[in-house]
Amino acid sequence: MLQPADEQEIRExxxxxxxxxxxxxxxxxxxxxxxxxxxxxxRLSTSRLNRVINYDPAELIxxxxxxxKLSEIEALLAxxxxxxAFDPWDFAETAGGEPNRSTIxxxxxxxxxxxxxxxAGSVRDHxxxxxxxxxxGEAFKxxxxxxxxxxxxxLPKLMAASWGQLCVLTQVTLKVLPRPPESRTLALxxxxxxxxxxxxxxxxxxxxxxxAACHIPAQTSEPSITAIRLEGFGPSIEARARLLTGxxxxxxxxxxxxxxxxxxxxLCIRAGNxxxxxxxxxxxxxxxxxxxxxxxxDGIERFxxxxxxxWAGGLIWARTVAEAAVSIxxxxxxxxGHAMLVSAPEEVQRDIPAQHPEQPGVAALSHxxxxxxxxxxxxxxxxxxxxxxxxPA
Amino acid sequence: MPPAMPEPDRAxxxxxxxxxxxxxxxxxxGVIDDAASMAVYESDGLTAYRQLPMLxxxxxxxxxxxxxxxxxSANNVKIVPRxxxxxxxxxxxxxxxxxxxxxxxxxxxxxVDYANRVAIVQPGVTNLAITKEVEGEGFYYxxxxxxQIACSIGGNVAENSGGVHCLKYxxxxxxxxxxxxxxxxxxxIRLGGRGLEQRGLDLLGLIVGSEGLLGVVTExxxxxxxxxxxxxxxxVGFSDTTSAGSCVAGVIAAxxxxxxxxxMDRPAIHAAEAFVHAGYPLDVEALLIIELDGxxxxxxxxxxxxxxxxxxxxxxxxxxxxSEAERLTMWAGRKAAFPAVGRISPxxxxxxxxxxxxxxxxxxxxxxxxxxxxxxxxxxxxxxxxGNLHPLILYDANKPGELERAEEFGADILRxxxxxxxxxxxxxxxxxxxxxxMPVMFTETDLNQQQHVKCxxxxxxxxxxxxxxxxxxxxxxxxxxHVHRGQVPRPDLPRF
Numbered sequence: 001m002l003q004p005a006d007e008q009e010i011r012e013x014x015x016x017x018x019x020x021x022x023x024x025x026x027x028x029x030x031x032x033x034x035x036x037x038x039x040x041x042x043r044l045s046t047s048r049l050n051r052v053i054n055y056d057p058a059e060l061i062x063x064x065x066x067x068x069k070l071s072e073i074e075a076l077l078a079x080x081x082x083x084x085a086f087d088p089w090d091f092a093e094t095a096g097g098e099p100n101r102s103t104i105x106x107x108x109x110x111x112x113x114x115x116x117x118x119x120a121g122s123v124r125d126h127x128x129x130x131x132x133x134x135x136x137g138e139a140f141k142x143x144x145x146x147x148x149x150x151x152x153x154x155l156p157k158l159m160a161a162s163w164g165q166l167c168v169l170t171q172v173t174l175k176v177l178p179r180p181p182e183s184r185t186l187a188l189x190x191x192x193x194x195x196x197x198x199x200x201x202x203x204x205x206x207x208x209x210x211x212a213a214c215h216i217p218a219q220t221s222e223p224s225i226t227a228i229r230l231e232g233f234g235p236s237i238e239a240r241a242r243l244l245t246g247x248x249x250x251x252x253x254x255x256x257x258x259x260x261x262x263x264x265x266x267l268c269i270r271a272g273n274x275x276x277x278x279x280x281x282x283x284x285x286x287x288x289x290x291x292x293x294x295x296x297x298d299g300i301e302r303f304x305x306x307x308x309x310x311w312a313g314g315l316i317w318a319r320t321v322a323e324a325a326v327s328i329x330x331x332x333x334x335x336x337g338h339a340m341l342v343s344a345p346e347e348v349q350r351d352i353p354a355q356h357p358e359q360p361g362v363a364a365l366s367h368x369x370x371x372x373x374x375x376x377x378x379x380x381x382x383x384x385x386x387x388x389x390x391x392p393a
Numbered sequence: 394m395p396p397a398m399p400e401p402d403r404a405x406x407x408x409x410x411x412x413x414x415x416x417x418x419x420x421x422x423g424v425i426d427d428a429a430s431m432a433v434y435e436s437d438g439l440t441a442y443r444q445l446p447m448l449x450x451x452x453x454x455x456x457x458x459x460x461x462x463x464x465x466s467a468n469n470v471k472i473v474p475r476x477x478x479x480x481x482x483x484x485x486x487x488x489x490x491x492x493x494x495x496x497x498x499x500x501x502x503x504x505v506d507y508a509n510r511v512a513i514v515q516p517g518v519t520n521l522a523i524t525k526e527v528e529g530e531g532f533y534y535x536x537x538x539x540x541q542i543a544c545s546i547g548g549n550v551a552e553n554s555g556g557v558h559c560l561k562y563x564x565x566x567x568x569x570x571x572x573x574x575x576x577x578x579x580x581x582i583r584l585g586g587r588g589l590e591q592r593g594l595d596l597l598g599l600i601v602g603s604e605g606l607l608g609v610v611t612e613x614x615x616x617x618x619x620x621x622x623x624x625x626x627x628x629v630g631f632s633d634t635t636s637a638g639s640c641v642a643g644v645i646a647a648x649x650x651x652x653x654x655x656x657m658d659r660p661a662i663h664a665a666e667a668f669v670h671a672g673y674p675l676d677v678e679a680l681l682i683i684e685l686d687g688x689x690x691x692x693x694x695x696x697x698x699x700x701x702x703x704x705x706x707x708x709x710x711x712x713x714x715x716s717e718a719e720r721l722t723m724w725a726g727r728k729a730a731f732p733a734v735g736r737i738s739p740x741x742x743x744x745x746x747x748x749x750x751x752x753x754x755x756x757x758x759x760x761x762x763x764x765x766x767x768x769x770x771x772x773x774x775x776x777x778x779x780g781n782l783h784p785l786i787l788y789d790a791n792k793p794g795e796l797e798r799a800e801e802f803g804a805d806i807l808r809x810x811x812x813x814x815x816x817x818x819x820x821x822x823x824x825x826x827x828x829x830x831m832p833v834m835f836t837e838t839d840l841n842q843q844q845h846v847k848c849x850x851x852x853x854x855x856x857x858x859x860x861x862x863x864x865x866x867x868x869x870x871x872x873x874x875h876v877h878r879g880q881v882p883r884p885d886l887p888r889f
Contacts, residue, residue, distance in 0.1 A: 058642045059749050059780075081648060117589060124598050125567050140842045141835070144816040146747045147560075148779040150553045150602050151817045151827075151834060152861065153843050154566065157598025161590075178648035201508055207531070207619045209687060236691030243688070289587035291508035314589050338592040356592045361582040366594045368849035373842070 001027070001043045007131075007139055007170045013044060014168065015137030018378040025381040026164035028067060028103030031091035032110055036354045036383035038346045046105050049170060057082055060147055061128065062176050066105025066169040073104055077176055085177040086123050087114025087212075093271035094283070095343050105169050111161025112285070114270040115212035115229070118204070118311045126175045127156035132167035135374025145173045158369075165380060166373040180211070180231035185262035186241060188252045190223040191215070193294035193309070199251045200312040201291060203228050206247055208240040213312040214269045217297070227257065227265060269310050272317035272342070280306065280319035282344045284328055288337030290314035299331035300324075325352045332356060353386040396829050398444070398859040401490035405470055409447055412470060416450050416492065419460045423451040423498070434493050437478040437485040438540070439826055441742070441796060446473065446487035453498045455573060455581060455611040462609065463579030465492060471855050472577075474605040476516060476548025479540040481743055482824030484552060484604050484860060491858075494609065496547050502526045503612065509587045511570060513614050516547025520554075523615060532617040535562035538820070539728055547610050553602030555820035557653040557727070560778035561686075562618070564820065566601040571614035574600060577851045587614060599846070604822050605857040607850040621686035624652060625696055626720045629703040630677030630710035634658065635754040637679035640706040641777045642750065644683065644699055651699070653684040654778035655727050658757065661734065661772040661785070662726075668733035671726030674710040681777065682727055684720075730774045731785065738770070738787035742799045746810030747819035750780045759809055760784060767802040769795070781819035782810065808833055823861045831863050840864070845871055 002024075004010045017024050025041040027033065050067035057080040064073060070088060077083050090102040091110070113122040129143030142155035159169065188199060196215035203210050212229040228244060230237045245254045257265065267273075272283060286307075288296045293313025300307050300318045305328070307318035320328055322344070332339040338356035341349070358366060374380070405412070409426075417424045425431055426448045436443040452458050465472050471491035478485050487493045499515035505527055506513070512523055512534070520541040523534040537556035538544055544554065549565045550572065562568070571585030584600065585591040600607060631637040637656055644651065657665065657673075657680045666673040673680055681703070685695040696713055703711055714720035726733070734741050748756055757773065764771045770787040784806055788799040807817050807827065811834050817827045831840060840862060847854070848868035858865060 056749070058646060058751060060645065111590070111595070121563065121567055122590065124595055125563065134842060138838050138842070140839045142839065142842070144747070144834075146749060146780050146815050146819075148555060148564070148747050148776070148781045148819040149816040150564075150820055150822055152823065152831070152840075153846055154553065154598055154602045155843070155846070157566065157595050157601075160598075161593075161595055166594075178645070178650065181648060204510060205507060205531070205619055207622045207688070209621075232687075233691060233694055235694040236688055239688035239690040287588045287590045287592075289506075289509045289511075290589075291506075311589055336586055337588050340592075358593050359582065361576075361580050362584065362593065362596070365576070365582065365596065365849070369594060369596065369599070369846060372845035372849040 001045050003045045003048050005048050007133065010044070010133045010168050010170065011137045011139060014133050014135065014378060017042070018135055018137060018376045021376065023381045024378055025383070026109070026168050026379065028106030028109070029069070029101030031095060031097060031102050032106060034095050035342055037349055037385060039381050039383060041381035044168065046103065046168065052076065053171060060176050061145060061173055063145060063171060063173045064104055065171055066103060066108070068104050069100065070102040070104055070107055071100050078179070081179045082176045083179045084126065084174065085116060085120035086126055087116040087120070087270060088112070088123070089114055089270050093267070093273070104172065108160055108169065108172060109162060109164050115214060115266055115310050118213065118314070119209065119211045120177070122160070124157045124160035127160055127172065128175055129156055129173040130159055130169055131171040132169045134167045135376060135378045139170070143173065147175050163383070165370055167379070182234050182237055183229060183231045184237050184241060185227050185229045185257040185265065186244060186254045187257050188226040188248065188254055191226050191251060193217060193297045195251060196224065196226040197291065197294040197309065197313040199226055199248050200228070202247060203244055204312050206243060208244050210312070212266065215309040216269065217308060219275065225265070227262070229266065269308060274306055274308060274317060274319045277319060280321060282320045282322055282325060282348060283342050284316070284318040284320065284339050285342050286316040286318060286332050286337060286339040288314060288316065288332065288335040292335040292337065296331055296335040296337065300328060303327045322348045329356060353384055355384045357386055396825055398488060399865060401488070405490045406447065412468065412492070413448050415464055416448070416461060419464065420450055420452050420457050423453065425449040425451070434475065434478070434487060434495065437475070437480040437483060439481055439483040439486070439824070441790070442483050442486050442825060444487045444489060446493035447490050449493045449495055451495045451498050455575065458494070458575045458609050458611055459579040459581055461492070461494065462575055462577055465855060466578045466853065469853065469855070471858055473857050474551070474609050476545035476551065477519065477543050479544040479548065480552060480822065480824060481745070482818065482822040482826040484822050484824040486825050488859065496545065499547070499611065506587065510617055511587050511614050512617050513612065514546055516550070516610050516613055517545050520544050520546055520549055523617070527617050528620065531620050533620045534568070534615055535618055536565050536568055539731070546613050546615065550601050550610050550613055551603065551605045552822040553820070555776070555781070557655055557776065560654060560776070561650050561652050566598060568616045569597065569601055569613060570616055572597060572600060572610045573612035574608045574610055576608050577856050585614065604824060604861055606847055606861060607856065623689045623692050624684055624686040624720060625692040626682055626684045626714045626723045627696055627699055627703070628673070628712045628723050629681045629683065629708045630674040631679045631681070631707060632677060632709050634679045634757050636707040637681055638750065638753045640681060640703050640708065643702040643706055647698060647702060649695055649698065651683050651778060652686040653682065655682045656680065656775040656777040657727065657730065658773040660770065661730050661774050664733040664737050664772055665726035665730050668736055669725045669729050671722050673726055677709055682723055727774065734772050734785045734787065739789040739791065742786040742788060742803055744782065744784045744786065744803050744806050745818045745821040746807050746815055747779070747781045748810050748813050748815035750777065752813040752815070756782070756809060756813060760806060763802060763805050767798050769798055769802055776819070779819070780815065804830060825860055828861060829863045831861070841866070841871065
């Protein structure tokens, strides 16, 4: 693994690899290495670029190097009662492995946002600017260091969920927000998938400013839990809780969850922690229109899978057998969504591409956009290639 | 003087009749080619710059847009897309040898999907019409540029428009979930949809704010939000801008993100008050309008906290809205600030830089000095919450040289914004207006990277050329270009 110390070293490494036609895989903490085809690509770690360049609480901005650890950034922001509002998490909580390695670069590369995404936006929505090295070995920057900016193309958005396939980030500026002073989780128990999505939808349609809403289906001895989180100032939470209690009275009794139970509950849904099972080795992160969440989850269960709903129905975490992979993608397609395979045995990953295939026209355009940053494909470790994909027997 | 545009292509101009006939075959009743009828399209909201297009085409269907672009691509004809023509940066300024593609006939709301909290609309639908469509069900579309009664959602997507509420609710880009897009070769693609995340690269994020240079949007899926139960505003006067700035910082430090937080300086306050009689105090140097929204309990709680913070920071006047009518009156002055300034000066030139908020006193001080140097007045309205300045430079276009001085003054202000750590444009876009200032903020390599992206969409540079980029590279040359130590290998390429 290459561990350059600064921008200049990264430029040299990239230029050499581009010239020799060999690929590089950019890694932060490496917690998401298990996503995508098995590969032997040389890894370029950003771990030594780990400084906080500028944290300005009053301006709501944070400029850091990509190797800065998520846990350290969150601790720093907490000192000023601020946060990364898109609710990122250490991916080791999802995929296993050593904790506390997740870096901000890796969080941006995946674009994975947590439960608060429905109210506060995703990683992309908090990307203000960056500096990077492109596949030509050139240092460039885009965006800015202020919270409102439309100067030039919005390349910062393109960095989120780019999986390191465009350039090596060397510095990023993120928008930070005040941490809500209070939080309260209200729960309905015993709802079916459909009743839960309906209840969450009605909560989202009310002026209740729902911060997060999820549904964990019934397990052997436990009834299902449909949880709605309210955040903000005390009097406001009180008023909104009253509104929702009345609104959802026909769905059951909306009761506050104990703080500690609520804490565990949201950590579990954020990380996609479904019951571990050797029989269900594939973990999926599926995005659908929120109202389609219940039907999609029914579909997953018909193929022997289990799942739970976040984002008021718009995000499904699911575990399935390998044989169901093609069907899961069909379920996602039929719902108007897409399914990413985020954890699976190597032999499965050889055949099933991690990313949901794109429409041909969009795939071709994406390819051209990647080439605009990286003409020789130095940042393409064939991690998400679909060409060897086939339906398992 | 508008910045120089690309030299019109004589070959294209000589084929004008043939091109008109071809486009008429695609859109039989939607091609305008006589100068008198085209005059309405000769400029957008940046009225200082005017240019008649070669011809205007007004398609009604995505298929027609696709065929028009396919024809233009095959025949090397430039295209300038236009929504409602309210751009303040000249984004829809026509080209003498270009087809102006007007999207006004795409004016239908196609579907409102309350279960998924989205509306699917054609790009010519006005911003405010979306809210009108859904308000009966208690919803609204959050981004609210001041021109919302006229500006189209397609134009909002092109410019990534903001508004006074974007501190809390985001810009257009944070509220758009999907688009149907026609690429320059006529291919129709869809990006995003009704879900909260698209697959693969975030091309949707790239399209929003691309100023009509990457493709033509023919359908937009926007998020709609439940209307807050209540909104209340508080009007606070200060005897200096530093105190007003401290108050803004204090509100944010208290963990409060108001729905809106606007500042006006003395000239803007006086102009607005004379125009709409909003009851603004006239003996203050800075006025803040801070709006809180949410449940009544939240508004009451936060209004009290904001009032306390304002007093701690030396507020000399303070008034809280007690009715919806009073709140709207407080806003009326701010929302009418531009026309109000139009009454005290024959012409004004609106700038749009963003700065780190704490630099405000310094920037206003420097702006006063620049005002004296250039011999032109300036009034300031300011989205104080997010640092987006709108200095309005006062001038008289009928006095020789004043427009040029206003432009120089404006450029100095934008350079100042970048110098203090800010940016050239917060919400109006680069367009033609700030095109030649791009190198103040970006290096040659930075701009080349953006142009490589442009080439991925539009290899022949037919979509809205002459906007955003100060230097027009041919994509084939871009592929070979290698910039070493900031030196461009082809200094002979046209700079305009």
